Structures are given as structure tokens and as C-alpha cells.
Amino acid sequence: MAVTSSRFDVAVVGAGPGGLAAAEAAVGAGARVALVDGAGQPGGQYWRHPAGDLDAVADLHHGLKTFRAQVRAVDAATTFFGHQVWTIEKVAAGFVVRAVVAGTEVEIAATSLVLAPGAYDRQLPFPGWDLPGVYTAGGAQALLKGNQVLAGRRVVVGGTGPFLLPVASGLAARGAKVAGVFEANSPLGWVRRLPAVLPVAGKLTEGAGYTAALARHRVPYRSRHAIVAAHGTDRVTAVTVARLDRDWRIVAGSQQRVECDAVAVGWGFTPQLELPLAVGCATRVDVDGSVVVQVDEAQRSSVPGVYVAGEACGVGGAALATVEGAVAGRAAAAVATGRAAGAGAVPRRLVGQRNRLRAFASAMHRTHPVRDGWRDWLTDETLVCRCEEVSAGRLREATDELGATDARSAKLLSRAGMGWCQGRVCGYATSCLVAAWSGRPFEPGAAAERPVAVPIPLGLLSQHPGT
Numbered sequence: 001m002a003v004t005s006s007r008f009d010v011a012v013v014g015a016g017p018g019g020l021a022a023a024e025a026a027v028g029a030g031a032r033v034a035l036v037d038g039a040g041q042p043g044g045q046y047w048r049h050p051a052g053d054l055d056a057v058a059d060l061h062h063g064l065k066t067f068r069a070q071v072r073a074v075d076a077a078t079t080f081f082g083h084q085v086w087t088i089e090k091v092a093a094g095f096v097v098r099a100v101v102a103g104t105e106v107e108i109a110a111t112s113l114v115l116a117p118g119a120y121d122r123q124l125p126f127p128g129w130d131l132p133g134v135y136t137a138g139g140a141q142a143l144l145k146g147n148q149v150l151a152g153r154r155v156v157v158g159g160t161g162p163f164l165l166p167v168a169s170g171l172a173a174r175g176a177k178v179a180g181v182f183e184a185n186s187p188l189g190w191v192r193r194l195p196a197v198l199p200v201a202g203k204l205t206e207g208a209g210y211t212a213a214l215a216r217h218r219v220p221y222r223s224r225h226a227i228v229a230a231h232g233t234d235r236v237t238a239v240t241v242a243r244l245d246r247d248w249r250i251v252a253g254s255q256q257r258v259e260c261d262a263v264a265v266g267w268g269f270t271p272q273l274e275l276p277l278a279v280g281c282a283t284r285v286d287v288d289g290s291v292v293v294q295v296d297e298a299q300r301s302s303v304p305g306v307y308v309a310g311e312a313c314g315v316g317g318a319a320l321a322t323v324e325g326a327v328a329g330r331a332a333a334a335v336a337t338g339r340a341a342g343a344g345a346v347p348r349r350l351v352g353q354r355n356r357l358r359a360f361a362s363a364m365h366r367t368h369p370v371r372d373g374w375r376d377w378l379t380d381e382t383l384v385c386r387c388e389e390v391s392a393g394r395l396r397e398a399t400d401e402l403g404a405t406d407a408r409s410a411k412l413l414s415r416a417g418m419g420w421c422q423g424r425v426c427g428y429a430t431s432c433l434v435a436a437w438s439g440r441p442f443e444p445g446a447a448a449e450r451p452v453a454v455p456i457p458l459g460l461l462s463q464h465p466g467t
Helices: 017-028 055-059 064-076 137-147 164-173 188-199 202-218 272-278 319-337 348-367 372-377 392-402 407-414 429-438 456-464
Strands: 003-013 033-037 078-081 086-089 094-101 104-115 119-121 135-137 154-159 177-183 221-223 225-232 234-242 256-259 262-266 269-271 282-285 292-293 306-308 383-385
Touching: 003 017, 003 078, 003 094, 003 269, 017 033, 017 064, 017 104, 017 319, 033 055, 033 094, 033 104, 055 064, 055 137, 055 164, 078 104, 078 154, 086 202, 104 319, 119 137, 135 137, 137 164, 137 262, 154 164, 154 234, 154 306, 164 177, 164 202, 164 262, 164 269, 188 348, 221 348, 225 262, 225 372, 269 292, 306 319, 319 348, 372 429, 383 429, 392 407, 392 429, 407 429
Parallel strands: 003 033, 003 104, 033 078, 104 306, 135 262, 154 177, 154 262, 177 221
Antiparallel strands: 086 094, 094 104, 119 269, 177 225, 225 234, 234 256, 282 292
């Protein structure tokens, strides 16, 4: 039997930068607000910290003044931390958020919704990436911020995008020997996009700080280089790093071996869309090839009463998520309490901030794209789906011999994406590979929809036969 909470004007799902800003804005507008998050405390991935001890990792964070102010502001909200939202139902009076805590379902009813689910690491397979000691960049940072645990004593960081810099500098600051940061693209691409960068002065200051930290710890930084293989038996002991051409193909003779006991790789982020898709939000394809929720100037989705903020609208970082959350919270509260909420209700100051930060995010994606050459790093034995142990060779067989044309048909024919993560890890790579091998267009949304967003007891699922 589900436990039913009081009814709220606005339910905010997600307590990272976007969700906290939305809850703060909705509370400020006089709405009765429920704030729901699967973690035991606010902060999300960006402000992750040991339970009750933010000061212990204060040196690893930016924007703590904003975070502390938001936490104080949402004291007036009803918080549901430790509640994993598995689906959302549209009902006549609004929405019912269905969450699980300690095996029990909790129903949270609200007139309007703000969804700020965030994102997770986008991953590309390479030989040896399934060895213990190979982490996503976000995973290595989460260990450090949340548990004050180093992923290793000698770490190699690689991939593409600005996120590699805080990961490497954080590890170095806490005593790890960072053997190198290997960026697959060229940061010189930013020079061509200065009009989008210069108005966002805080980003320049932040980047300069990370660069100085790497120099202070004598961390080598190599652009147009990538980790193309990991080596070891029981765990990773070394990686092969190679220079790449403009299409990410390995430059012959450039391979070098780097000894390490841990690897942190990051190729950008994938928006977490299970909940927006569950309520029927329309989507579009963003600059980086990700499927994102389509919203208007008030962060309103195609579903009346549903507002979306943060990475689900396009990966752009904490500052953009905060601005979008503030807009979404105001608009959701206005609708729920009976006031008009058109685009005119959005303060001009927030519109300007959002436009500048979105332009910066677009420039970031264009400077740090995932290029097609990574497919050439794979061997037939390279695992693509680690949960189900589906190799690149087996996935190609599903395409060439069995006729798979997209990630969904490849899943049925090879089991890629059928494991615990339900395609969160391998879905992007599977979609890329199947599109390339079948000659069909890349369909980034083929692996995004999951009717059950988080693991739940079968007994609970049986109570919802229509799911």
C-alpha cells in the first residue's frame, strides 16, 4: 500500500542546482512546494559532499554561497530526500510523483511539476575500459567529493571537455599523482568562439584557476591525445595514449604507454530523461547530439503544467541550470496558484543570463564534439555492453547478419542494453555503432525511454499492472 502525502502546488524533482533554484523561486512566489530527491541531502552531483559535512570538501566546489542560500530558502518546502522517483502519473488534478523509500511507495500529488533530473557521464568503449580501476570522470569526482576517497594514487585523466580540468585538479589537490590530462580535441577551438565566451567572465576565471592548479602540481596536459586502451589483469596497470588527427583517428607511431593504477575518462554528459519522457514531454536533438526536452522561454514543456530545468534541457553546467530553475520555479508556481505565467513573467535579468549561458554551452559542445574516429579504436573483443558482456564483434554481427538498424533492434538481437543500467552506459555507443555499420541515420533517442526510472520491488510493480 502506497503512503500518500499532502497535496502541493509544485513538486520539484531533483535537488541539484536547477531543482534547488526552482524550489527557492516557487517558495518565494508563495507556493506550497515539495522537493524530492533520491539522495539523502540536497546538492546533486555538482554539490556532492559527505553527509552533513560540506566544509570537508569546500575546496573542491564553486558557488557554495549560492548553494547555502538555496538550502536556507527551501526550509519552507516539504523535503523528501532519500526518495527515488520511479515514475510520474498525469491525473485530472495535476500529477502524482511515485517514489520509493525503504521498499515503500510514497505518492506526492501536485498541481505543477518542475523536473530537474540532471545528467550522467557519457561513455565510449575502448579496449580494457571494463577493467577495475577504470572510472568515468564523474565517478572519480563523486568518490572524492562524496567520500573523500581517491580513485587511485597514480591517475590518468582523459576524454574531452572542460570537466576534465576540475576532476584532474581535485585529484591532484588531494594527493594523487595525475600522470596526465589527455584532451581529444583542441582547446584552440575556443578562440573561434570568443563572442560566446567573453560575456561569461566567471567561466574564464574558473578555467584559469584549474589551469593554474594543474601547472602548480606539474600535471602534463596534452590536446589531441586520447586514452585508446587500458591494460591489466585483475585491475588496470597502464594505458595506451595516442595522438589523434582531426577525426580522432590514431596517428601512426604516436602510441605511448603510461603506467597508472586508476583512469578517469569523460566524454561529456547524457541528459537523464526517464521522467520527462514518462509524462510525454516533447524532445529535440541538441548541438552535441543529445536528446533534450523542448521548452519555451518560461521553461515550459509541451505538457501543460510540466516545467523542466537544467541538463535535461541541454547540458550546460550548474550556472545555466540555476537560472533555468529560477525561471521554471516562478512559472510553475504562477500556474499552480492561479496567476498567469507567460514569457513576460520571466525577469529580463534572468533572460539575459540564460541566453549568455546557453551561448556558452553551445560553444562548449562545438569545441568538444565526439568525433567518429573513436570507432576505429575498438577490436572485435572490446566490450560495448558491460552488463550483458556484448562485444563489438557480437554487436556488428547483430547489424551485418541479423539486420539490426537502431539501438532498440540491436538490443533485441544482441542483448546490448538489457542489463542493470538499461542502456545508460552503452546506449550512446550502441546507437553510434549501429548507425555507422547499418548506414542508417544516428538516432540518439533510441535508448532513452525507460518506463521504470529506478529499480523497484516486483511487488510494488505488480500494484501498477498498467505500467
